[in-house]
Amino acid sequence: MTQHEPTIASILRGLAHEYDGPVEERRILDRVLEQRPSSAKNPYATIRERLRWDGLKLGWLRLNRTQLVPLRVALEGLRFRCLPRPRDVEAGLLPLAHLQPFAGQRPGSCELRGPDGTLLAALPAGVEENLVTLPAFNLRAWYAQSGFVPGDSILMRVVRAEPLVVEIEREARESFRAVAVAEQDAELIESIVERVRRAQTALVPCNEVVLPIFAAASWRAAYPGSPWQHLVLRDGRVHLVDDTFLTAQPIGALHIFGADEVFEPPVEGLYRQASDDALLAEIDALQRDLRQARQRDAEAGLWSGQVQRASAFGAAHADPGRQSFFSRLNHDDDDDDDDWSNDDFWDTDARADDGTIDPDDPMIILAARDRMLSLLPPETVERLRSARPEEVELIIARHLNDLLARAPDLFPRLELVAPEEQADDDLVLDVLSAGDWQEVWEGAESDDLDEAFDDDFDDNLEVEEPDEVSRANEDLLGQFQDYLLEMGKSATTARARVRALAIYADFLESYYERSLAEGDYATLDECLFYYYPHRVGNTSARQVREICTAIKQFYAFLQQRGIVDDGRFAEALWRRRDQAARVVEIYERISSESPNFDLLFERLFRPYTD
Numbered sequence: 001m002t003q004h005e006p007t008i009a010s011i012l013r014g015l016a017h018e019y020d021g022p023v024e025e026r027r028i029l030d031r032v033l034e035q036r037p038s039s040a041k042n043p044y045a046t047i048r049e050r051l052r053w054d055g056l057k058l059g060w061l062r063l064n065r066t067q068l069v070p071l072r073v074a075l076e077g078l079r080f081r082c083l084p085r086p087r088d089v090e091a092g093l094l095p096l097a098h099l100q101p102f103a104g105q106r107p108g109s110c111e112l113r114g115p116d117g118t119l120l121a122a123l124p125a126g127v128e129e130n131l132v133t134l135p136a137f138n139l140r141a142w143y144a145q146s147g148f149v150p151g152d153s154i155l156m157r158v159v160r161a162e163p164l165v166v167e168i169e170r171e172a173r174e175s176f177r178a179v180a181v182a183e184q185d186a187e188l189i190e191s192i193v194e195r196v197r198r199a200q201t202a203l204v205p206c207n208e209v210v211l212p213i214f215a216a217a218s219w220r221a222a223y224p225g226s227p228w229q230h231l232v233l234r235d236g237r238v239h240l241v242d243d244t245f246l247t248a249q250p251i252g253a254l255h256i257f258g259a260d261e262v263f264e265p266p267v268e269g270l271y272r273q274a275s276d277d278a279l280l281a282e283i284d285a286l287q288r289d290l291r292q293a294r295q296r297d298a299e300a301g302l303w304s305g306q307v308q309r310a311s312a313f314g315a316a317h318a319d320p321g322r323q324s325f326f327s328r329l330n331h332d333d334d335d336d337d338d339d340w341s342n343d344d345f346w347d348t349d350a351r352a353d354d355g356t357i358d359p360d361d362p363m364i365i366l367a368a369r370d371r372m373l374s375l376l377p378p379e380t381v382e383r384l385r386s387a388r389p390e391e392v393e394l395i396i397a398r399h400l401n402d403l404l405a406r407a408p409d410l411f412p413r414l415e416l417v418a419p420e421e422q423a424d425d426d427l428v429l430d431v432l433s434a435g436d437w438q439e440v441w442e443g444a445e446s447d448d449l450d451e452a453f454d455d456d457f458d459d460n461l462e463v464e465e466p467d468e469v470s471r472a473n474e475d476l477l478g479q480f481q482d483y484l485l486e487m488g489k490s491a492t493t494a495r496a497r498v499r500a501l502a503i504y505a506d507f508l509e510s511y512y513e514r515s516l517a518e519g520d521y522a523t524l525d526e527c528l529f530y531y532y533p534h535r536v537g538n539t540s541a542r543q544v545r546e547i548c549t550a551i552k553q554f555y556a557f558l559q560q561r562g563i564v565d566d567g568r569f570a571e572a573l574w575r576r577r578d579q580a581a582r583v584v585e586i587y588e589r590i591s592s593e594s595p596n597f598d599l600l601f602e603r604l605f606r607p608y609t610d
Contacts, residue, residue: 006036008032012050012055015031015032016071020073023068025068028047028068029047056071059162061074063215077158078215079155080227081153081156081225083153083230089143091140092138093137094154095136096136097262099156100207102166110163110164111164112139113159120141120168142168147170149173152170152171155170178277178278179281180223182281182282182284183282184219184222185282186285189231189235191213192228192232192246195208195209196247203247205245206246235589240263243261243262243263276594276596279600280600283586284603287606297572302568304522307522307608309608311507311535473515476558477505479557480497481498484497497546497554498550501547501551504516504551507526519570521572525573526608528548528576529579532544532580533580534605540584542581544577545580548573549574551573552573555569583605
C-alpha cells in the first residue's frame with residue numbers, strides 16, 4: 001500500500017457522508033472496491049469484517065442482513081426517555097448508561113444542551129459506587145433549576161450526531177402519557193425479544209439490537225416511550241447484563257447485579273404505577289382490536305355476538321363439590337350469616353366427636369369464612385366482598401403466610417396413611433417377565449414403551465367408564481390423528497396437533513358437556529381468550545398459536561368428512577391467533593403483587609369479566 005492509498009476504514013467513513021438513507025450493503029462493498037481494488041478470492045469478506053466489528057465507529061449501522069444506514073441518519077432527530085435513579089438525582093448525576101446505545105461510540109464528545117442551545121453538561125464526570133467510577137454527566141445545576149425530582153423523566157433528542165449533541169428537557173412524572181406510548185412500548189419489546197432470540201451469540205451488544213429498531217421505527221422522532229432498559233427488566237423474556245448486553249438465556253443466581261450496573265431488577269415502588277399505566281394502555285389497545293375482530297365476525301354470520309362465560313362463572317351443570325374451598329367461603333347465602341360468625345362455634349360445635357372438621361359442612365364453611373374475614377385487613381375484606389369467584393383465591397393467596405401463622409386451624413391437615421400390607425397372592429398388578437421386557441424394548445420407540453406400560457397397568461386397574469361425550473371426543477381425535485398420518489405428517493406432528501386439540505376438547509366437555517363436533521365460535525373464543533391463558537398451567541404464546549392451527553385443520557377435516565356443516569368459525573379464530581398470543585404474553589407480565597392487579601385482570605379478560 002502506498003503512502004496515500006486509501007484504507008478500507010477511510011473509504012467507509014467517507015461513504016457514510018454520501019448517503020441520506022438506507023442503502024444495500026452490496027452497493028457499499030462495490031463502492032469500496034472501486035477505490036481499493038482487491039485480487040482476493042472473496043474481496044467482500046474483509047470489508048464485511050470491518051463493518052461487523054467497527055461499523056459504528058466508521059459511521060455505519062446495520063439495519064438487517066442486506067441493508068446499512070449511515071449512523072448519523074439513524075441518530076439525528078431520534079428521541080428517547082431517561083429515568084434516573086433517586087440516588088443519582090440526589091448526587092446530581094446522570095450515568096452515561098442511560099444514553100446507551102445512542103451515545104456509545106464517542107462518549108467523550110457527547111454534550112447535553114437545553115432547548116435554547118445552552119450547554120448543560122459534557123463528559124467526562126464520574127459517580128463512584130463502591131470504588132467503581134461510572135462515566136456520568138454532572139446535572140446538579142439543571143436538576144435544581146428545572147425542579148427535577150425522582151420519578152420525573154428526561155426527554156432526549158439527538159440534535160447532531162458528529163459530534164454527538166443531545167437536547168434535554170424535564171417531564172414531570174404525572175405528565176407521562178402512558179396511553180400514547182403503549183403500542184410503541186409493545187412493539188419495541190417484541191422487536192428486542194425477537195432479535196435477541198435470533199442472535200448467534202449468547203450475549204448480544206445492545207447497539208446491535210436496539211439501534212436498528214429505533215432507526216427503522218415510525219416513532220423514532222415522536223413522543224418517546226418507556227426506556228428500553230426498563231421494558232427489558234419488566235418483561236423477563238430477555239435479560240440485561242452489565243447495562244450493555246442482552247441475552248435470552250437465564251442469567252441465574254450466578255449473575256450478581258454489581259455496583260457498576262445502573263439498571264437493576266425492578267422493585268415495587270417508584271415506577272410501578274407508570275408500568276401499570278403503560279400495561280393498562282396496552283391492554284385497552286388490544287381490547288379495541290378484539291372488539292373490532294369479534295364485530296367483523298358477527299357481521300360475517302360466524303356467530304351471534306353473544307359471549308359465553310361458563311369457564312368464568314361456572315357451568316350450569318358444574319358439580320358444586322368441584323368448587324374450591326376458598327370460592328365457597330365467598331359464597332353469599334340468603335340467610336343471615338351473623339349466627340355463624342363467632343369463635344365459640346368454630347372452637348367447639350363445629351367439631352365432630354373425634355375432633356375432626358368436615359370442610360363440606362355448610363355451617364363450617366360459613367364459620368370459616370367469617371373467621372377468615374375477621375383476620376384479614378379491612379381493605380382486603382372489601383375487595384373479597386365484591387370479588388368474582390375466580391378472583392377470590394388470588395386475593396387470599398397474598399395473605400396465606402400470615403393466615404397460616406395466626407390461624408393454622410383454618411386449614412385442614414392432611415393425614416397420610418400407609419396402605420395395609422398385602423400378601424403376594426393379593427397383588428393386583430402382573431409383572432412383566434424379563435423376556436417380555438426384552439421383546440418390548442427391541443425396536444420399540446419411547447411412545448410405544450409408554451403405551452405398553454400403560455396398557456399393562458390399565459388391564460389390571462378399575463377405571464371409570466368414559467361418558468358419551470368423552471367417547472365421542474376420543475373417537476374424533478383418533479380419526480384426526482390417522483388423517484394427519486395419511487396426509488404425510490410425521491407421527492410427532494400428528495401427536496402434537498392432537499395434544500393441542502385436547503385442551504379445547506377438555507374445555508367443551510367440562511363446561512358445556514359438548515363434544516368437539518359441537519364446537520362453535522363463542523366457545524372457542526372463550527377457550528382461547530379466557531380459559532387457556534387464565535386456567536391452563538404452563539401457557540405460552542407459541543402453544544396458543546399451535547392450538548389455533550390444530551383447530552383450523554381439525555374442523556376443515558370434520559367438514560371434509562361431513563361431520564360438521566360449517567367449520568369457518570375455526571378459520572376465523574385461527575386468523576386471530578396473534579391476538580390470543582398477545583393475551584397470554586400480557587397476562588404473564590401482570591404482577592400478582594401489583595395493587596392494580598384486579599383492574600388489569602378485569603380489563604385484559606373482558607368481556608368474560610363483565
